[in-house]
Amino acid sequence: MTESGGPPVVPAVPAVLTAPFTRRAWQETAYCALSFVPSLVGVTLIAVIVVALGCALTLTVLGAVPGLLFLVAGLALARTLAALQRRLARGLLDEHIAEPPRPEAGRGLVDGVKARLGDVAGWRAIAYLLARLPVAVLGLWAVTWWVIGAFHVLAPLRWAAGQRDFSLISPIPGLGLDPRSLGSAFAAAALGCVFLLAAPWLTRAFVAVDRRLMRALLAPGAVADRVRELEETRALAVDDAAERLRRLERDLHDGAQVSLAALAMSLDMVREQLDDRDRPELHRLVETARDNAADTLTELRDLSRGLHPPALDAGLPDALATLAARTALPVDVTADVPDRPTPAIESLAYYCASELLANVIKHSGAARCDVDLSTGDGTLRLTVTDDGHGGAHITAGGGLAGLVQRVRTVDGELTVHSPDRGPTTVKVRLPLHA
Incomplete structure (x- = not known):
């Protein structure tokens, strides 16, 4: 079924019913589960290293140097965690986020610390980790919908097996059931199916938010992309110019220089066959032409050597x-x-x-x-x-x-x-x- 002039319209009901069985749903669920622990650990370490130790120590006289080193360590840790996040997104979400360029290393300790403290990508990684923590918590909450839903679906089987002394929990407060009767067990199973049908859409929503955060904070950015594009274009232009100069040097060496050398030799032969007594003016003319050819050959060799030295x-x-x-x-x-x-x-x-x-x-x-x-x-x-x-x-x-x-x-x-x-x-x- 299609709308006039528009793309095909996917029926809503089949999409909802088949969502729990799609590869995308399982990959997004795995992403939410696997990325929670690094996010929590990362935010904790960043808060301790950067905020508590780094920023606090830099406010004191004696702790300024250790504080700066803690800040550098925090930025390096944030970059590492951001790289891990990009790999998870690439492997599970097929989200390819380019890695921003690393800061240029300074030629000394002071220059190195200044370069790393000015690492914009590191500070953006810290901002991403802090902004992502609530999204990661909500993503883990969406994962519990899968676990609790599957647990609810098995309620009739557990009731039939005689396990009737437990209560079924719910990701939503107030929806817990006590399956002490067969009817309540089937009601729990129906509720579990609802949870399983809703879980993929919850994880997809939180993953969509995380995608936006990654694109906004972990990607190099439009300016960095433009700089990288210009650098690549410049590299191609420089290499192409060097190759053209090498080709021109070879053409001059194998073509024009050889022709001039042959011309100088021919003029030498003509000069040797002339008689100074009969045609002295012609002898001088050939001598001048030969000297001009030799001088031109020398200049041409110097020019080609300047274009691209054969050495x-x-x-x-x-x-x-x-x-x-x-x-x-x-x-x-x-x-x-x-x-x-x-x-x-x-x-x-x-x-x-x-x-x-x-x-x-x-x-x-x-x-x-x-x-x-x-x-x-x-x-x-x-x-x-x-x-x-x-x-x-x-x-x-x-x-x-x-x-x-x-x-x-x-x-x-x-x-x-x-x-x-x-x-x-x-x-x-x-x-x-x-």
């Missing part, structure tokens, strides 16, 4: 070692890169190292330079240190400012420490993946 194909450490060997200054390269970055990040790091070494040679007056490369915590760290006279700083329109802009395109960071009389240390931090 990067063997990895960033080897590329930096090659760069250091070509530098007109003693350069000591130390590399510890167990996790290889993406090609785009390697190209950016190589470009930064090349520009920084060029700055050392031009401006620092240094006698030597050290380059340190390492990975850890999902980041690539490049440090360039020289023993020059110092005084380097970032100015608008300068080379360092240009590097800062390039690094920021992938959420990287460049810092300069250059006191007068040196030494100068430039640190570049990049993500392993753009």
Whole structure:
């Protein structure tokens, strides 16, 4: 049966009668039962750790540091319980709630504590646990409808077996029965059927409320989703640009450079066959064309090397070692890169190292330079240190400012420490993946 222009209308009576036997009803009941204990324990621990210990201790002078640590522990616990809640919802309700990004770890204890205290997702998880507790209690109450209903349905059998000295309880106060007669036992069974028919709809109602709470408080949120989408789009754009540069470098190397080299060789052959006494002007013309071809070939090689250095194909450490060997200054390269970055990040790091070494040679007056490369915590760290006279700083329109802009395109960071009389240390931090 359908309404004109609308979707099919499901008959209400069959839906009510078949609800207790559906997979959805059993899954929602299991969700209400299984999620109650973590919710109760979580709220209790959050109340003790965050409110009683964390907030209370931070109000005192001596307890400020322990209080902050309790707050951090409470936020971490709330995140863990929220993750458990998302897994239960995904497994039993087919509700897929994306996990919000974790706060970036600071480079020290103070920065780490500040980052975790500013974890919005952790505070939202605490709000969810507190708001969900009454919903969890009501959900458990809905589960008792199943248990009490099944117990009531068996009343005639228990009465026939001679077990007539018990009273049947009810999830609703005032509806308890005393099945000392066969009629009251059947009445209890009928009431049990009513409870069983109502139980799926009660659990569904409380699960619906819980779904709304999860979507509102446990999901990353529209802004976080947009940020993640932009980050993914940027990563694709950066990787695509790096791949295009590598392809252009290969095309220049295998195409234009080979053609120019062949042209230069052909002009050499023509020049050798000319007689200076007969056609001196033609000899000079060929000589000039050959020199122009050679110069163009050199410029083209430099250009293609700047697009994508072939040394990067063997990895960033080897590329930096090659760069250091070509530098007109003693350069000591130390590399510890167990996790290889993406090609785009390697190209950016190589470009930064090349520009920084060029700055050392031009401006620092240094006698030597050290380059340190390492990975850890999902980041690539490049440090360039020289023993020059110092005084380097970032100015608008300068080379360092240009590097800062390039690094920021992938959420990287460049810092300069250059006191007068040196030494100068430039640190570049990049993500392993753009």
